[in-house]
Amino acid sequence: MAILIDEHTRVVVQGITGRIGRFHTEEMISYGTQVVAGVTPGKGGDTVLDLPVFNTMKEAVAHTGATASIVFVPPPFAADALMEAADAGIRFCACITDGIPMHDMLKVKRYMRRYRAQQKMTLTGPNCAGTISPGRSLLGIMPGHIYLPGRVGVIGRSGTLGYEAASQMKALGLGVSTSVGIGGDPVNGTSFRDHLALFEADPDTDAVVMVGEIGGPQEVEGAEYVRQHMTKPVIAYIAGLSAPKGRKMGHAGAIVSGAGESAQEKIEILTAAGITVAPNPSCIGETVARVLAEHALLGRCSEVGSSPAVGGFSGATNPPIDHLQQHSTREN
CATH class of the missing domain: 3.40.50.261 (Succinyl-CoA synthetase domains)
Known part of the structure; x- marks a missing residue:
């Protein structure tokens, strides 16, 4: 057993259509991570690396049963992406994005208080390398x-x-x-x-x-x-x-x-x-x-x-x- 992620964890990549998101998605798939979809608003219906792209996290979770996400969304929009992931029922989210304004993260912290402990999304980051359970799953840029x-x-x-x-x-x-x-x-x-x-x-x-x-x-x-x-x-x-x-x-x-x-x-x-x-x-x-x-x-x-x-x-x-x-x- 590992904490947070293992070989059964189903992952959505938020910001998969960007250059950085696509690159690290390919790296995670190569490692063995179960990446099942991506989300980029306005790009729903596209595919990236043979993965379906959805407009919203709720759509992605409903269609794939994903329980984890990783965020490669630009700083001005990253806080909204984190709150959207929480609302969609994601249990664990790794936010790689650097440069998110402090007030935006305070907003996210306040927003997360609405959830009971058993429903609250575990968030690592922002400005982090992600999480890895070696030999099982990689959710990050390590x-x-x-x-x-x-x-x-x-x-x-x-x-x-x-x-x-x-x-x-x-x-x-x-x-x-x-x-x-x-x-x-x-x-x-x-x-x-x-x-x-x-x-x-x-x-x-x-x-x-x-x-x-x-x-x-x-x-x-x-x-x-x-x-x-x-x-x-x-x-x-x-x-x-x-x-x-x-x-x-x-x-x-x-x-x-x-x-x-x-x-x-x-x-x-x-x-x-x-x-x-x-x-x-x-x-x-x-x-x-x-x-x-x-x-x-x-x-x-x-x-x-x-x-x-x-x-x-x-x-x-x-x-x-x-x-x-x-x-x-x-x-x-």
Whole structure:
């Protein structure tokens, strides 16, 4: 079992007729994702990559039974696309679009309050890389070949640092159950805390990696959840140790503007909550291996190929366990 998406998830691509939407739709299909339709207002009746295009999300869901969507809609119209997906009954939506105005996302957040918890759409992003359950389904723009199926969950504000964590883990024979990009904007759909709860309840996830950065309260809120509720080991990396206060670092939300938002403060709070923090990005994989070894989970988590292969995915040969043990005990 993975969280959010698996090989049975039926996906609608919002903005499929655009150049970027079409390109990543083809990539997702190649990976094995069940993309069943696209939506672009005014383009209903067309086809893209042999997929039907509908004018509205309600039409697409009614005809295909889709439960997930991915948004490649331009920023001025993206908020409406998100609310339309929620109204159509979509259960999980990944918004890739960057540059959505903050007030538009506040409108989306208010709009979502009308739904009861059991009916509410789970939204990741905006400005995120999407979600992947390796060997099962890809709903995003991640390079699928760097992910190995496994038992470590990944949650990241930064897409590229999430890729780096997965790549380092793969080199050590450690795979990922699901990797979730939550996005780097100040206002987004879900947080570290939301996905930590999902991973804690997932029987196929044994540990979780948090990839955070400066700015905002999400890492601190996640640390509090870990302290109070998590039974599984959590590893983290926080980007931006050298970032000056008041200056953006890449993402719109990566800016230190208040107490508890600097990288050093977050590292101290995470450590106090029992989370092991990697000292630099090149040590993420080794830190994961060391923590797994400390919890007697290394052998279990290095069993490659526990997920079904789809989309031409080929696993990787396990490195010997003693090799992983050497990495896990190396001093950082």
